[in-house]
Amino acid sequence: MTAIPDAFEIVGPTPAQQLRKRMFGHQGFLIGAVILVVLVAIALLAPVLAPHDPYAQSLGDRMLRPVFMGGTWDHPLGTDHLGRDYLSRLIYGARVSLLIGAVAAVISGVIGTALGVAAGYFGGRVDTVVTFLINVRLAMPVVLVALAVVAILGGSLSVVIGVLGLLLWDRFAVVMRASTLQIRGREFVAAARAVGCSTPRILLSEIMPNIVNNLIVVVTLEMAHAILLEAALSFLGVGVQPPTPSWGLMVSEGKNMMLFEPWLVLIPGAVLFVLVLAINLMGDGLRDVTAPENRN
Amino acid sequence: MLRFILRRSGLALLVALTVSFISFSLLFLSGDPAIAIAGESANAQDVAAIRELYGFDRPMLVQYGDWLWSALQLDFGDSYYFRLPVADLIADRLSVTMTLGVCGILFALLTAVPLGVIAAIRPNSIIDRIALFLSVAGQAMPSFWFGLILIVVFAIKFRILPASGADSWRHFILPTIVLGYYAMPAIMRLTRAGMLEVLSADYIRTARAKGASEGRVLFKHALRNAIIPVVSLAAVQMGFMLGGSIVVESVFALHGAGYLAWESIGRNDLPTVQALILVFALFYIVFTFLSDVLNAWLDPRMRSS
Numbered sequence: 001m002t003a004i005p006d007a008f009e010i011v012g013p014t015p016a017q018q019l020r021k022r023m024f025g026h027q028g029f030l031i032g033a034v035i036l037v038v039l040v041a042i043a044l045l046a047p048v049l050a051p052h053d054p055y056a057q058s059l060g061d062r063m064l065r066p067v068f069m070g071g072t073w074d075h076p077l078g079t080d081h082l083g084r085d086y087l088s089r090l091i092y093g094a095r096v097s098l099l100i101g102a103v104a105a106v107i108s109g110v111i112g113t114a115l116g117v118a119a120g121y122f123g124g125r126v127d128t129v130v131t132f133l134i135n136v137r138l139a140m141p142v143v144l145v146a147l148a149v150v151a152i153l154g155g156s157l158s159v160v161i162g163v164l165g166l167l168l169w170d171r172f173a174v175v176m177r178a179s180t181l182q183i184r185g186r187e188f189v190a191a192a193r194a195v196g197c198s199t200p201r202i203l204l205s206e207i208m209p210n211i212v213n214n215l216i217v218v219v220t221l222e223m224a225h226a227i228l229l230e231a232a233l234s235f236l237g238v239g240v241q242p243p244t245p246s247w248g249l250m251v252s253e254g255k256n257m258m259l260f261e262p263w264l265v266l267i268p269g270a271v272l273f274v275l276v277l278a279i280n281l282m283g284d285g286l287r288d289v290t291a292p293e294n295r296n
Numbered sequence: 297m298l299r300f301i302l303r304r305s306g307l308a309l310l311v312a313l314t315v316s317f318i319s320f321s322l323l324f325l326s327g328d329p330a331i332a333i334a335g336e337s338a339n340a341q342d343v344a345a346i347r348e349l350y351g352f353d354r355p356m357l358v359q360y361g362d363w364l365w366s367a368l369q370l371d372f373g374d375s376y377y378f379r380l381p382v383a384d385l386i387a388d389r390l391s392v393t394m395t396l397g398v399c400g401i402l403f404a405l406l407t408a409v410p411l412g413v414i415a416a417i418r419p420n421s422i423i424d425r426i427a428l429f430l431s432v433a434g435q436a437m438p439s440f441w442f443g444l445i446l447i448v449v450f451a452i453k454f455r456i457l458p459a460s461g462a463d464s465w466r467h468f469i470l471p472t473i474v475l476g477y478y479a480m481p482a483i484m485r486l487t488r489a490g491m492l493e494v495l496s497a498d499y500i501r502t503a504r505a506k507g508a509s510e511g512r513v514l515f516k517h518a519l520r521n522a523i524i525p526v527v528s529l530a531a532v533q534m535g536f537m538l539g540g541s542i543v544v545e546s547v548f549a550l551h552g553a554g555y556l557a558w559e560s561i562g563r564n565d566l567p568t569v570q571a572l573i574l575v576f577a578l579f580y581i582v583f584t585f586l587s588d589v590l591n592a593w594l595d596p597r598m599r600s601s
Binding site for chain 2: 132135136138139140141142143144145147148149151152153224228231232235236237238248251255258259262265266269272273276277280281284
């Protein structure tokens with residue numbers, strides 16, 4: 001008589017292990033993730049890393065050039081028009097960008113996910129209303145509305161975060177609605193309903209775990225979007241206000257001296273570009289590795 | 297088809313109405329608009345007089361109805377700053393923005409479609425990689441920064457193109473590139489994906505089997521089918537771009553409607569800002585409507601959804 005095992009043994013790697021393997025095999029994701037981790041570490045360790053106080057003006061040392069353009073190591077990336085250390089302002093600027101991007105993405109994520117899941121799960125009239133709201137939101141010119149509202153309420157970190165959070169929920173709603181529509185007809189949802197699970201429970205423990213991958217992808221892409229928008233608002237003078245070190249504001253302040261000192265504009269813009277690129281690469285990579293159709 | 301158009305235009309109207317209400321409500325976000333108009337040196341009597349003159353003492357919904365009724369007759373009131381009708385101001389500036397928008401979308405299409413097609417014909421080739429790089433970089437590029445770089449290179453370093461203004465066609469080259477590059481990545485990705493899908497379809501194999509030349513297969517059979525979604529995406533992008541031209545116009549000091557919006561926001565000129573939000577929203581609504589109708593006309597399956 002052959003022995004029958006009491007439990008099936010799991011053969012091969014678990015889904016989590018497979019996902020990890022796909023993530024570490026995806027070049028774009030790896031590059032983006034490494035850059036992002038480094039930038040987050042820089043933002044967190046800003047007080048330790050910054051060589052100078054980012055707000056300390058020194059009118060005798062205005063617009064010193066970076067070290068690679070004949071400057072000294074005392075100010076590795078030079079100083080701005082008020083003699084503030086450029087490297088220190090860049091390092092503290094990472095905090096502003098990441099904070100605004102992350103919080104705005106979370107706010108819009110909560111709004112958009114709630115609307116999208118409700119529309120996808122309940123359908124009918126709820127779906128009609130949510131689809132209409134998405135249409136209205138898409139028709140509003142984001143930059144213009146954000147500029148107007150921030151100008152009326154006054155530019156500050158929390159106002160900018162709030163306005164972006166309230167404006168950028170559309171993609172969350174669209175993606176979450178479509179994902180929920182795909183899941184809601186599946187057997188395990190019907191089974192949960194049949195055994196008498198409450199609606200909130202079905203939404204939280206049956207629907208959400210199955211769409212969270214898509215949610216994470218949209219979070220990264222919208223975070224990049226919010227960071228770019230904050231920089232544009234601050235560049236236009238209607239975002240984060242001086243003397244806060246925001247990269248968009250630094251570009252705007254350097255613009256007047258662009259003719260003679262183009263590096264004042266090039267450096268903060270390049271850092272902004274790299275941060276957004278890293279987040280986008282990570283988001284695209286996550287989409288590739290979590291989408292079932294891309295699995296071999 | 298007619299039913300689809302009717303239903304779709306009903307939706308467009310409703311969206312336009314809602315947006316008009318939101319842009320009108322902006323006026324009340326600031327608290328009392330009369331105080332804003334009167335300025336800092338005004339006393340309580342001045343404020344009360346202005347409140348009555350502009351009708352701010354009436355219920356908000358009545359004011360909205362009034363504003364909407366005038367807006368329907370293209371009367372958006374007078375600008376607080378210029379003391380001129382807002383409608384005339386916008387009409388003056390709109391041609392610059394429209395020119396920029398059309399040039400931008402043409403630039404985007406003329407670069408993105410060929411790149412997307414070549415990338416799809418030769419996947420993983422050097423051109424495919426360049427196209428991928430351009431599209432990934434384009435999505436991360438802050439447009440104001442890109443504009444400033446172009447100014448540094450072409451206007452300051454080589455002095456071959458003007459940095460600002462809108463006096464000749466040469467003034468539009470750099471803004472067109474910046475605005476077009478903003479729309480390019482999405483169009484290119486869609487062209488590439490569409491071509492890849494179409495090229496593996498049965499009718500392409502049939503066309504090749506019956507001996508059609510490769511050029512004929514690509515352009516007559518494949519591209520014609522792959523380009524349909526691209527055209528409707530371009531229409532939607534055009535609506536987005538007009539709203540996004542505010543950043544580009546301010547970088548290049550192009551005095552279009554976007555620049556007017558930026559100036560008016562700085563001057564607290566709310567009637568102008570309200571009207572501009574509505575105008576840009578209407579552009580987007582019209583372009584998405586056209587794109588949906590185009591889709592439904594080309595693909596009957598779209599009419600039911």
